[in-house]
Amino acid sequence: MDTRTPRLLDLFCGAGGAGEGYRRAGFDVTGVDIKPQPRNPHRFIQADALDYLAVHAREFDAIHASPPCQAYSTLRAMHPTRTYPELIEPVRELLLRAGRPFVIENVPGSPLRSASDLFGGHGVMLCGSMFGLGVQRGYLRRHRLFETTFPICQLRCRHRGMAVGVYGHGGQTRKHRMLYRAEAAMAMDIYWMTRDEMCQAVPPAYTEFIGGYLLRHLRGR
Numbered sequence: 001m002d003t004r005t006p007r008l009l010d011l012f013c014g015a016g017g018a019g020e021g022y023r024r025a026g027f028d029v030t031g032v033d034i035k036p037q038p039r040n041p042h043r044f045i046q047a048d049a050l051d052y053l054a055v056h057a058r059e060f061d062a063i064h065a066s067p068p069c070q071a072y073s074t075l076r077a078m079h080p081t082r083t084y085p086e087l088i089e090p091v092r093e094l095l096l097r098a099g100r101p102f103v104i105e106n107v108p109g110s111p112l113r114s115a116s117d118l119f120g121g122h123g124v125m126l127c128g129s130m131f132g133l134g135v136q137r138g139y140l141r142r143h144r145l146f147e148t149t150f151p152i153c154q155l156r157c158r159h160r161g162m163a164v165g166v167y168g169h170g171g172q173t174r175k176h177r178m179l180y181r182a183e184a185a186m187a188m189d190i191y192w193m194t195r196d197e198m199c200q201a202v203p204p205a206y207t208e209f210i211g212g213y214l215l216r217h218l219r220g221r
Helices: 017-025 049-059 074-078 088-098 181-188 195-199 204-218
Strands: 007-011 028-033 043-046 062-065 102-106 122-126 138-140 144-148 162-165 176-178
Touching: 007 017, 007 049, 017 028, 017 062, 017 204, 028 049, 049 062, 049 088, 062 088, 062 204, 088 102, 102 204, 122 204, 138 181, 144 204, 181 195
Parallel strands: 007 028, 007 062, 028 043, 062 102, 138 162, 162 176
Antiparallel strands: 102 144, 122 144
16 A cells, blocks of 8 residues: 555645645645745745646646636626636646546536536535534635545535624624634634635635545545
């Protein structure tokens, strides 16, 4: 049995939320982002994600990609005149060509595929409530879709009490509260980022869960 630590490439890594989950699951993580990421706690390479993927994909055992979500987000309606990159299709094409197990993450409404419409593919939606993330009397409302090339179990949401979120600039309605930095860090289990970085981050609990399935897949179990 191969006992070395498997290498995972974290594309569009930002400040390293997704990468931290994979590290906790047992991966050696290398993050790639086009912008400097001084607070990313993992090995980091500043580069265009698509260019790096095209050249270096086969150096890794598995790949995670979180292409920009603005083109698919419901919040796009707030800025109808802006245009945003739509990178899921070109990322998927390069990942399939690389022949490595992969995960693509994005928001609900994005064109990610699942077992129902991609032969041999799989998909899952995760929410903070599935992992007990949140603050007192509030669960983290942060649904994210994950397209995977390996089987993974779909958990159930456990929405209890007020929904809390990490985006925008803070504030509260009757049923939903946007958190400021200290509470946001607690809710997401991310303590090394600025709040703006957390707004774009994947909670590590999500990818630690996925990483467990990915490790079993790589080990043939």
